[in-house]
Amino acid sequence: MSAQYEGRELALGQPRRRALLALLLIRLGRVVPTELLIDELWGNDPPQQPVATLQSHISQLRRVLDRAAAGRGEPSVLRYRAPGYVLQLAPEQVDVHCFEHLVSAGRTLLDQRDPLAARDRLTEALRLWHGAPYTEFSAHPPLIDETARLEQVRLTAVEFCAEAGLSLGAADDVAAALGTEVRRHPIRERLVGHLMTAGSASHNLPCR
Structure with a gap:
C-alpha cells in the first residue's frame, strides 16, 4: 500500500x-x-x-x-x-473511491444506451487499477475481505467495458482484452459469454 x-x-x-x-x-x-x-x-x-x-x-x-x-x-x-x-x-483523493465512482457512472451510461461514453468511463476506471489493493495485509481479515470485494468490482467493470465494446462493434479489441481474464476466471459466466460473443463476431467479419 x-x-x-x-x-x-x-x-x-x-x-x-x-x-x-x-x-x-x-x-x-x-x-x-x-x-x-x-x-x-x-x-x-x-x-x-x-x-x-x-x-x-x-x-x-x-x-x-x-x-x-x-x-x-x-x-x-x-x-x-x-x-x-x-x-x-475527500473521496476524490482516494483512488479506490474514484475507481468505484467511474465504474458506477459507466454502468449507468450503459443502461442509458450510451456505450461510447460508458466505455470511456470504464476504461478510465480500469486505468486506476494497479494491482489488487491491500494484498500485503493477509493477517487482517477486514482488508482481505475488501481486497476480494474490489476484485469483484474490477471484474464487473471489465464485463461492462466488454459489453460496451461489443455494442460499438469492437469485437477484436474485446477478444484481446478478455483472453487473460477468462483464463484467470473460467467459471465467471458473463465474462466467458462476452469472449465467446467477441470471438464469434470476429470470425464473421467480412473480408476486406
Whole structure:
C-alpha cells in the first residue's frame, strides 16, 4: 500500500502502521472504535499497552499526513472522535473511491444506451487499477475481505467495458482484452459469454 501527496510518495512506516491506515481508509469518513482497531491490528496477541501503542501509531501517521499538507492551515485529516478515530479525506483523493465512482457512472451510461461514453468511463476506471489493493495485509481479515470485494468490482467493470465494446462493434479489441481474464476466471459466466460473443463476431467479419 502506498500514499502520495501532489505526486510525492509518503513514508508510511512499518507494516502495522500501513495496516492501520488501510483499516481507517476502508471506513473513510466513519469513526472506527479504538477497541475494534486494536482487535483488527493485533488479534489474539495484543501488545502490553494496546491503547498507548495504537496512539503511538496514530501519532506517527498523523505527523506524516499533516506534514504533507503543511502550509494549508487545515485541520488534521486523522482525528480522534469518541469512541475512536476517523480519516477525513475527500473521496476524490482516494483512488479506490474514484475507481468505484467511474465504474458506477459507466454502468449507468450503459443502461442509458450510451456505450461510447460508458466505455470511456470504464476504461478510465480500469486505468486506476494497479494491482489488487491491500494484498500485503493477509493477517487482517477486514482488508482481505475488501481486497476480494474490489476484485469483484474490477471484474464487473471489465464485463461492462466488454459489453460496451461489443455494442460499438469492437469485437477484436474485446477478444484481446478478455483472453487473460477468462483464463484467470473460467467459471465467471458473463465474462466467458462476452469472449465467446467477441470471438464469434470476429470470425464473421467480412473480408476486406
